[in-house]
Amino acid sequence: MTALHGMGCGGLLLLGFSGALIELYRICAPGRFSLLNEFERKLLRLYLIAMAVLAWGTVLSGAYIVYPWYRARPPAGVTDYAPYPQQTLLATPATAGWHNLGMEWKEHVAWFAPIALTMAAYVVAKYGSDLRRHRHVREAVLAFMVAAFMVSVMAGTLGALINKKAPVQGGAVINFMGGTK
Amino acid sequence: MNAPQPSDDPQKTGHDAGSEIPNGAAAAAILSAAAGCFCIGLFGLLGDALPALARCFNFYNPTGPLSGVTTSAIVVWLALWSILSRTWGDKSLPMGKINASSFLLLGVGLLLSFPPFGDFLQGK
Numbered sequence: 575m576t577a578l579h580g581m582g583c584g585g586l587l588l589l590g591f592s593g594a595l596i597e598l599y600r601i602c603a604p605g606r607f608s609l610l611n612e613f614e615r616k617l618l619r620l621y622l623i624a625m626a627v628l629a630w631g632t633v634l635s636g637a638y639i640v641y642p643w644y645r646a647r648p649p650a651g652v653t654d655y656a657p658y659p660q661q662t663l664l665a666t667p668a669t670a671g672w673h674n675l676g677m678e679w680k681e682h683v684a685w686f687a688p689i690a691l692t693m694a695a696y697v698v699a700k701y702g703s704d705l706r707r708h709r710h711v712r713e714a715v716l717a718f719m720v721a722a723f724m725v726s727v728m729a730g731t732l733g734a735l736i737n738k739k740a741p742v743q744g745g746a747v748i749n750f751m752g753g754t755k
Numbered sequence: 756m757n758a759p760q761p762s763d764d765p766q767k768t769g770h771d772a773g774s775e776i777p778n779g780a781a782a783a784a785i786l787s788a789a790a791g792c793f794c795i796g797l798f799g800l801l802g803d804a805l806p807a808l809a810r811c812f813n814f815y816n817p818t819g820p821l822s823g824v825t826t827s828a829i830v831v832w833l834a835l836w837s838i839l840s841r842t843w844g845d846k847s848l849p850m851g852k853i854n855a856s857s858f859l860l861l862g863v864g865l866l867l868s869f870p871p872f873g874d875f876l877q878g879k
Contacts, residue, residue, distance in 0.1 A: 642817030682868040693788035710850030
């Protein structure tokens with residue numbers, strides 16, 4: 575599930591930003607929007623809707639499935655903190671910053687992305703070809719997309735690094751290979 | 756005679772008045788999205804600073820206060836979007852000012868969500 579959150583939804587979302595940003599930059603350049611034909615506009619609309627869905631999938635799976643495993647408290651008497659990533663990180667000052675700065679920042683700022691992407695998808699879907707008349711609107715959508723990209727990169731990078739320091743081990747164990755016979 | 760064609764010249768489209776679809780709906784979506792981002796930063800900071808509020812934000816125990824911080828911000832965002840859409844939907848607004856306000860809210864929200872800045876505001 576952690577892989578689905580980080581690599582499935584989050585990874586696909588980050589890959590999607592390259593196409594969306596290039597396309598939005600193209601239509602923001604003076605005189606360019608009218609170069610998109612109807613099919614390309616429809617494609618951009620679907621692309622942004624798919625990105626918004628991916629962004630919501632990433633933050634919801636992160637907050638409501640992976641994060642509870644991350645912040646789980648060990649029962650009294652337990653000294654092996656390995657299955658409790660937050661406790662593992664907070665146990666020593668050398669790693670506490672990964673939670674106090676990394677996770678505390680990531681868990682909030684990541685939510686900027688689905689909000690910004692929902693707005694961008696709505697505006698592009700609502701205005702369609704009429705966006706050619708709204709330079710300031712196009713610029714705002716592009717700026718929010720850049721912000722969404724930056725927070726997604728930051729959240730994804732911190733998530734990967736934190737998971738490397740203290741892996742989240744929740745959920746069922748899946749064995750791809752047979753193991754011992 | 757040919758009907759006048761919409762121009763993409765930035766000199767002519769710098770202000771958004773006179774368009775077929777007024778910019779009010781976009782302004783509502785942009786400003787409310789920025790307000791939603793700002794609320795995530797603000798609620799996160801308040802939840803961190805005030806333990807009583809953090810307990811109120813604990814909507815779903817396994818996730819903790821994060822569940823309430825984000826859900827409340829989403830509710831504010833969607834409510835504001837709905838209100839502004841109804842108010843501005845058929846109007847043409849000065850998008851330069853809307854954009855400036857939105858970027859300010861987004862920037863402050865980003866700053867408030869940065870833990871060292873939140874600690875600084877709390878005097879930690």
